Amino acid sequence: MQVEQIKDSEDLERAINEFSDTFARVEGEVGRVIVGMKDVVRRTLSSIFAGGHVLLEGVPGLGKTLLVKSISRTLGLSFRRIQFTPDLMPSDVTGTQVLTEDESGKRSFTFKQGPIFANIVLADEINRATPKTQAALLEAMEERQITVLGETHPLMAPFFVLATQNPVELEGTYPLPEAQLDRFMVKVLVQPPTSAELKEVLSRTTGVSIPEAQPVLGPAEMTKRIAEMKQLVRQVVVADPMQEVLVRMMAALTPGTDFATELTDRYVRFGPGPRGAQAVMMLAKVSAILDSRINLAFEDIKSVILPAIRHRLILNFQAEADNVTADDIIEQVRSAK
């Protein structure tokens, strides 16, 4: 249901229920393929319905790529995969002008779209490409458009980048710059499956039939539904005290501020920017709607702050030496009353 069609509280409630229903259906369909990783799936889908990009980090073989493929298949949207390598050029991502000859023999430059022109783009092992190629994604992720040889091309809507990176094999990698990291709404850490999950994975993937995700809705309908859901997310009421809480939490993670904790002052070099607070707010709103509420609660903020902020905290060498991670610092702030 579109926001404009909401006339009374019943309509609003119905819209919220539709949102939750759609989300649950997609989640369930992905869950048919992906064993476990419920939190990862939920965070990824929340980010998609909030209009953000997702960075999945985990060792090889955990099913990151499969997760992204399953989501894209479930959503029924166009999907492209870019395997990032050191020799990948920006034009390989965005596309380039190609000299073509028409039937009449007339030659002209035409723009050949790159793999970025899709609803869901999987940037596999994004940290293996050079910074130049990584930078080709900056405009696309933020502006939803690309510029090639001075010509701007808008991307498809909805547009989501689901990137993966391997935290172990660091040789021949180029760590993502802070500007690139900041453009991802969440950074989800993919954990190895438990014994039961692994058993289930084995039984599902090594049997005779391999389950495949099916689209919940058709491509057009899904595109429309996603747009409506993104509109509804923005309708969530955020009371002034809740905003105050979020601002104080951001300040607590920024060194040198009045609310900064001891850990922050000691280990954090740069705190989260405004984009981080925006990401937290949007994810919290999705969380509120999934709880059938039209208002944001403190619990929502607490539940989403960790994946939304962890990649935005830039720690110093002292933190690395003391084996202190961003999650430790955020957890301290989150658990504070």
Added chain:
Amino acid sequence: MRLESAIHLTRARLSRNRGLIRLLFLLAVLSYGAVLFLLLWNVGAWLSYLTILILCVVVARICQRKNLLRVSTEIESCSLLDRELGSKDRVLAFSDLKTARQDPLCEQKRRLIERQLEPALAGLQVSTIAPLILEKRLRYTLYTLPVLWILIGALLYRLELPGINVSSNPEARMLEKLVEQNPELPQGLKTELQQLASAVQDHAITDQEVKDALQKAEQELAKSQADLAQATEAEDSQEAVGEDSAENTAETELQQPSDGTPAPLATPTPEPTPTPISQSSASPEQQKQQEKEQEEQQEQKKKDEQSKQEQQKEKEQKQDEQNVDQQHTKSSNSGKSGKEQDKSESEGQQGQSGKKSDNQGKQGDGEGQNSSSQGANSQGSQGKQSEGSKGSGDKQSEKSGQSGEQGKESGEKQGQSGKNEGKQEGQQQGQDQSKSQGEQGKEGDNKEGKQGEQGKEGKQQGLDQAGKALSELKDKIKEQEQGKQGGEKGSAGDKSGEKQDQPKSPGGSSSQQGDSQQKDAQEPQKQGGAKDKGSEDKGKEGKEGAKGQPNQKSAASQSKGEKQGDQMEPSEELNASKSSAGEESKEAKRFEEGEGKGEGGLGDKKGFQDTQVPGDKEKLDTRFTGKEGTLGKNSALAKFKTSIDDVKLARPEAVKDQSSQPVPLEYKDVLE
């Protein structure tokens, strides 16, 4: 119950609870404050007020910390409701939506939230949500309040505050009654009694002190009454006494000089004895009774006067002790002034004794007493005359004031010659005046009566002036004492400074060493092998002398050192300052960047100061190394200042610190 009304009810409940807590807190604070106030009132009123002030500050701080003065807000009540209902901040959002009128879906959202909370609001009781919860400390404090109130009552019953009873002290009340019941008292005495009463009221004075003061006041009262009685009697007798008395007095005055016994100088002029009204008219028994009464009164007066004299002597002695320094400085002038003062005293005393035909000159009062005992006929006239003369004499003597009294002592101690002269002159003048005044006494009885009245007034004035002078003297004494104390402290400080400075000062050291040199000087002389090193500095000479190298120069240096030591003693402070300055110059202060503004440092001016090196000493003048650089170019071949052969080439050594550096984190994996 609707959500809106639930919010309002909760808010009202919170306000009421907070008001109650505030009230109870204030009650407890006031109770404790009252107890403190009353307990400390006996120690000092200022302490009580100070305690109340401190208490107010503490209360303000506590109110600020505990948010007792804050009014309960809607957000507060919404949060409370959210917490109690478990509504996940729905009530807060509901309250916030009231102000968000720009949102087109505002009402729908409010209704949705209200609908979602309806089941929870159905069984809601605000009293259970916002109960009155007292802090543990406040609760325990409230338990003690009844005890405090009982204590306050007991303190109020025992303590008599100034606002409740003005004259709570019985002694003060007695004094006030005394003043009220005796309106005929002199004004000065009244004011003193009132001051005493107020002092007794304000300050804790012991009963003994109050009794002493009361006794003194009663004595003064009795004395003043006796004076008044004497004055009335004298006025009555003035009418009765005729010309015969004048003649009798003249005869007796002519007979008295044959005694020639001079009275002591210090004895003041006693009050003239009141004469009986008339011997001829009164019976002998009455006369005897009157005489007895008169004698008793005289004795009392004498005793009072003696006590006064003793007090005055004590005061004068104190003044003398304080004025010794002043008298030393003014010794030359004080001799003269002593003479003059003796003269004035003798003149005053002559005036008193002149009419009594006294050859003693200065002791008119004592002779007055003698004359009163000699004959009753002459007493009447003598009384009048003596009163008159006393009045004038007191005037003269009391006008002289401080200088006269001080001059007495200084004149007695320093100017004895002047005193003798004054005595002689006084005797002569007394003889002359006694004759002349004896004649005048016959003629001017009426005039002398008037003079007697004037004498009373003059006496009072003189007493007032003397009191003022005494108070001024007391102030001066205090100032002098303070000055002495300050001077002693200053001298002590100087002495200590000298003691500290002595080892630093070269003069002092040389003098000490010089003393030690005299003892040690003989041993090196016996050895005879010591060389005379000689020294330029006197301090060094002293040291050399102390080391034991005696010769002529060292002896001279010793003597110099001794002399210097003697000379330096008064100027040790200068030496100390010099020595301290020397230490400062050795340990010059280092200024950091931005420091030492105005003390020689750069201050806020960060950077460098340009300095010019004198060109004459420069081997290469930089001014000529530009385009014409050839002028400064050394065309000669370079030469080694030290040949390489002379230098033993050392093998370079590795720095251990650098070799043991920790491997950076980024290279740790590579190295491993």
